[in-house]
Amino acid sequence: MKKPIGVALLGLGTVGGGTYRILENRKKEIEQRLGVPVEVKKVLVRDVNKARTTAVPQALLTDKPAGIMEDQEIAIVVELMGGIEPAFTYIKEALKAGKSVVTANKDLMALHGGELLALAESNGVDLEFEASVAGGIPIIRPLKVCLAGNRMEELKGIINGTTNFILTKMTQEGSDFAEVLKEAQDLGYAEADPTSDVEGLDAARKLAILASIAFNTRVALDKVYVEGITKISARDIEYAREMGYTIKLLGIAKEQEGQVEARVHPAMIPSYHPLAAVNDAFNAIFVRGDAVGDAMFYGRGAGDLPTGSAVVGDIIDAARNYTRQNQGRISCTCYDEKPVKSFGKIVCRYYLRLRVSDKPGVLAAIAGVLGDHEVSIQTVIQKEHVGKDAEIVLVTHKVKEENLQKALQILEAMDIVEKINNVIRVEQD
Amino acid sequence: MKKPIGVALLGLGTVGGGTYRILENRKKEIEQRLGVPVEVKKVLVRDVNKARTTAVPQALLTDKPAGIMEDQEIAIVVELMGGIEPAFTYIKEALKAGKSVVTANKDLMALHGGELLALAESNGVDLEFEASVAGGIPIIRPLKVCLAGNRMEELKGIINGTTNFILTKMTQEGSDFAEVLKEAQDLGYAEADPTSDVEGLDAARKLAILASIAFNTRVALDKVYVEGITKISARDIEYAREMGYTIKLLGIAKEQEGQVEARVHPAMIPSYHPLAAVNDAFNAIFVRGDAVGDAMFYGRGAGDLPTGSAVVGDIIDAARNYTRQNQGRISCTCYDEKPVKSFGKIVCRYYLRLRVSDKPGVLAAIAGVLGDHEVSIQTVIQKEHVGKDAEIVLVTHKVKEENLQKALQILEAMDIVEKINNVIRVEQD
Structure with missing residues (x-):
């Protein structure tokens, strides 16, 4: 038998449990696919004596992260704790120890993804995070590859x-x-x-x-x-x-x-x-x-097994890179630097629902204010009466967010506008 | 400048043209992504003098496949001719010459995929075929990885x-x-x-x-x-x-x-x-x-640019494997042998539309024949009259295909059944 690829799970909550069960259920097929078995060697938990829904041999449980980072038999560290700390520290330690990392941690990747990917690259290992977005749906690899x-x-x-x-x-x-x-x-x-x-x-x-x-x-x-x-x-x-x-x-x-x-x-x-x-x-x-x-x-987009599916897909991929001595194959793909537009500059269509006085000329007045701010109207619905007020619903053509906001400020101050009930953006080409 | 990765296109039809245009338009970004440029070195066509919709420098065109297979500067051969021959021969020659192959050829992969993947594996190169199914939709890599x-x-x-x-x-x-x-x-x-x-x-x-x-x-x-x-x-x-x-x-x-x-x-x-x-x-x-x-x-699922998108995704992946000297990373994933069920044994629900004599007892007689073959009925619609005939529409519960076919044979021979107008399978859990 070939020497198994050692995996450590950090965390045994919902996704940790799902991941462990998939790895166990599909042990044989994963070995057929890779040519070598993947074996969970350690599972980091806060309390090794806590009762758990996922049956994991007691001997695998540990509350000492250092033992995982130092273990030469562990090639892949799978972070499923969530939150920023201590996950951030553990992932950095694992990468520096030359271990590939798989994570489902969106908070961490959204805040520190760039730093972690750079650290993975400089250590020549993988950092895979398909499970951090949209659970089981393959999206990161399809976009990247x-x-x-x-x-x-x-x-x-x-x-x-x-x-x-x-x-x-x-x-x-x-x-x-x-x-x-x-x-x-x-x-x-x-x-x-x-x-x-x-x-x-x-x-x-x-x-x-x-x-x-x-x-x-x-x-x-x-x-x-x-x-x-x-x-x-x-x-x-x-x-x-x-x-x-x-x-x-x-x-x-x-x-x-x-x-x-x-x-x-x-x-x-x-x-x-x-x-x-x-x-x-x-x-x-x-x-x-x-x-x-x-x-x-x-x-x-969530759940123990769907998210576990994405985690296990990443583990198999990282394991393949490990067996082929080809870690760090796909790293950060942010090879460009593009400014993010300030929100006022976006162009969109808008739905406005307004409570207005029910008297002649109101719609004309509102349309006038909008027109002054380059907001042109595509659709108007006016049918409901609320006491002596009426409700007007407008959908605009495309307009810059900041222009719309200026128009709304003026509308809000007008006597004939009782209330701006809601403003919702309309996404249509 | 780093030495470019040489690519040859076999075929310059719809998908060939789309692929060439994408590679040209995205030259800079592909280099940013890979660290080395990808360069089309040769394009195999039947007639080098034919007028073409895709502008390709005349010097790239060739009608001699041997020149491509022998060219040491060409690392990736992209087959976009379609059909079985000569595509089959060219792909085998390219794989044997140690070149990775990208293909959009569903006919060939459906018939000879196993043989070609084995040949790629034994030559330590890639055979990628994302574009052979469903055009631009990423599906093969998501399933495999x-x-x-x-x-x-x-x-x-x-x-x-x-x-x-x-x-x-x-x-x-x-x-x-x-x-x-x-x-x-x-x-x-x-x-x-x-x-x-x-x-x-x-x-x-x-x-x-x-x-x-x-x-x-x-x-x-x-x-x-x-x-x-x-x-x-x-x-x-x-x-x-x-x-x-x-x-x-x-x-x-x-x-x-x-x-x-x-x-x-x-x-x-x-x-x-x-x-x-x-x-x-x-x-x-x-x-x-x-x-x-x-x-x-x-x-x-089709078209020059959508299918070209999948082809270029594969080219970039094969080029990455080439630069990392890691070709043949993911080969055939048919590690198992499972029999294919004979069609008579499948279990399905069925919609039947029958023209029958419009007299009492007809539905009972039909239901009887179906019942004899373990076909139970979920829904019946009877409303249209065609002269002295009526139309009956039935949806069955789940039943084995062969049982349904036997029942249909008997129904067809019955006097009260004028015609079995249609039988359509119903896919519902």
């Missing part, structure tokens, strides 16, 4: 399962945000503190990673504009449906004239767009390249 | 753009096959002789390749059951719609109890299935793995 001949024009992703579950329910049942959030929490689809998901922060981390790969330039997390879904109402969804749109929380990145834009916010997309049919907790990433045209990658 | 930890359960693909265009038009416009085929031919979506597309042969080749990769066993083309879309009528599509189904030409492969099944035929799928929304000439491959769950890959 299969689509490498393309100049990417845009990437649009449904990359947070919790918010997609909530928006799908709201759309199907006509219910409001708070109600569905409660349901999602009861079902385990949303956490007790849902902030990171519903405010778009989780999606922003994944978008920073994806945009960096798609446009071959490091897109820093703090350059990503972020807006969550808490203000979306059943009413907005109903208006969207009437006009042929579906509301999704999208991570959007584009490159135009050498500048990159990156933003996470709820958006209306045409209901015929492939992303509009991505429902429940599913994720999907839609890309447009100058050669490939439109392509989309769809699947489960 | 990203999803390598999965036991694949099933793969269902819309892998022929012509038939998907035709079925989409038939569905949207209520028109019949012959009419839409004509339109597709006028638009250039279907060839003058459309046999290979509409009879499912093109899809069968791609399915043989995909099934071999998904299930890690060589699935021979002649083991794939093939049935085309020529018998699908506007009436079938309308009945399907009423019952919540969409008709697509699918390539289906599954593994159950160590046996593989592989078949291409029109199928009804639930309209909520992600494949049901794949319209026009788009392709998509849906897979289900034991870890990843459901995933789908969507994009353009």
